[in-house]
Amino acid sequence: MIEIIINGQTKQLEGPETLEHLLKQLGYQQDMLAVALNHSVVPKSLHRSTLVGAHDHIEVVSPMAGG
Amino acid sequence: MPTLEDAFTLAGTSCSSRLLMGTANYPSPDILKAALQAAGVEIITLSLRREAPRNNSSHGFWDYLRHSGYRILPNTAGCRSAQEAVTTAMLGRELFGTHWVKLEVIGNDRTLAPDPFGLVEATEQLIECGFEVFPYTTEDLTVARRLVDLGCRIIMPWGSPIGSGQGIMNPQALKELRRQFPDVTLILDAGIGKVSHATLAMELGFDGVLLNTAIAHAEDPIGMASAFAQGVHAGRLAYRSGLIEERSHAQASTPEFGRPFSPGALL
Numbered sequence: 001m002i003e004i005i006i007n008g009q010t011k012q013l014e015g016p017e018t019l020e021h022l023l024k025q026l027g028y029q030q031d032m033l034a035v036a037l038n039h040s041v042v043p044k045s046l047h048r049s050t051l052v053g054a055h056d057h058i059e060v061v062s063p064m065a066g067g
Numbered sequence: 068m069p070t071l072e073d074a075f076t077l078a079g080t081s082c083s084s085r086l087l088m089g090t091a092n093y094p095s096p097d098i099l100k101a102a103l104q105a106a107g108v109e110i111i112t113l114s115l116r117r118e119a120p121r122n123n124s125s126h127g128f129w130d131y132l133r134h135s136g137y138r139i140l141p142n143t144a145g146c147r148s149a150q151e152a153v154t155t156a157m158l159g160r161e162l163f164g165t166h167w168v169k170l171e172v173i174g175n176d177r178t179l180a181p182d183p184f185g186l187v188e189a190t191e192q193l194i195e196c197g198f199e200v201f202p203y204t205t206e207d208l209t210v211a212r213r214l215v216d217l218g219c220r221i222i223m224p225w226g227s228p229i230g231s232g233q234g235i236m237n238p239q240a241l242k243e244l245r246r247q248f249p250d251v252t253l254i255l256d257a258g259i260g261k262v263s264h265a266t267l268a269m270e271l272g273f274d275g276v277l278l279n280t281a282i283a284h285a286e287d288p289i290g291m292a293s294a295f296a297q298g299v300h301a302g303r304l305a306y307r308s309g310l311i312e313e314r315s316h317a318q319a320s321t322p323e324f325g326r327p328f329s330p331g332a333l334l
Contacts, residue, residue, distance in 0.1 A: 007117040007118075007119075008117070026120040026121075027120040027121035028118065028120050028121075029121075032129060032162065033118055033162075034115070034158040034159075034161040034162040035158075036154050036157070036158055039150060039153075039154045040154075040157075041154070041157040041158055041160075041161050043161060059117065059154070059158070060117065060118050060120075061115040061116060061117055061118055061155075061158050061162070062115070062116070062118040062129075062162070063113055063114075063115065063129040063132075063133075063162060063163070064113065064114045064115060064116040065089075065090040065091040065092070065093070065099075065113065065114065065128065066089060066090060066091050066112050066113050066114025066115075066141075066142050066144050067089030067090070067091045067092075067112055067114075067142070067144065067229070067230075067278075067279030067280065
């Protein structure tokens with residue numbers, strides 16, 4: 001088992017997996033998302049080929065009102 | 068509204084309004100839409116926040132805005148470090164498809180005052196990555212000089228703490244910013260509460276004003292949006308028309324010569 005942090009929450013995974021699979025598994029369905037892995041933005045086109053591993057930090061964000 | 072003789076160019080883009088608006092804390096999306104229309108703005112700010120998984124709620128708000136024709140200026144609101152702000156800016160570019168960013172690096176939780184060191188650090192990194200940085204800063208001249216030297220074409224000094232409604236705490240300092248940076252676009256951002264605050268900013272020579280709370284929290288946000296648009300326009304017109312200088316003494320506007328009962332004869 002490995003541990004990652006996604007949107008500030010710790011999650012256990014069986015092992016490394018692709019970002020695309022992880023997001024799908026967690027139920028992210030919106031197309032208006034942006035993702036950063038360890039402070040680097042991962043374009044949508046690379047989600048399928050980007051692996052998430054132990055101790056990785058992921059931020060998944062969407063548009064929000066702001067000042 | 069800007070005329071051909073007083074065209075407003077922001078980051079190389081022609082703009083139809085010198086009023087920029089935030090989109091947060093409106094009573095409803097419909098009121099937000101109506102307020103934006105009433106103000107006649109072209110540029111609006113948005114933020115990024117964590118998306119919850121399995122969020123099946125509609126994103127009607129975003130769907131409306133992205134097809135509305137407004138120019139989006141993403142912010143890095145709430146970021147407490149240069150690293151957070153840079154990453155957030157990158158996420159904003161990915162999400163909104165713009166290289167514009169309103170850069171906020173906050174240094175104090177109570178006042179939400181900018182962290183000048185983090186701001187400069189983040190600005191340097193983002194400009195190297197091709198961003199057009201709109202830095203939220205104070206009236207500090209040294210920080211402004213560093214930001215301009217790094218390549219900022221726009222500076223966004225606060226009037227007073229975000230959401231405080233206090234207006235302009237230090238008009239002389241803002242006047243000095245205008246004097247020392249005549250070719251930099253100055254947009255007053257933060258702390259505006261009344262229309263007169265926005266008008267004052269324009270009378271000081273600022274190029275535009277960005278505000279959110281003063282409209283969103285007004286009793287009638289739609290009416291207030293229209294009022295602010297007119298206030299910004301009036302302030303700009305006043306500035307271009309040449310304001311009189313303040314005096315420490317009185318100077319009568321009615322000529323003394325020929326006043327009845329005055330000493331001396333008029334024959």
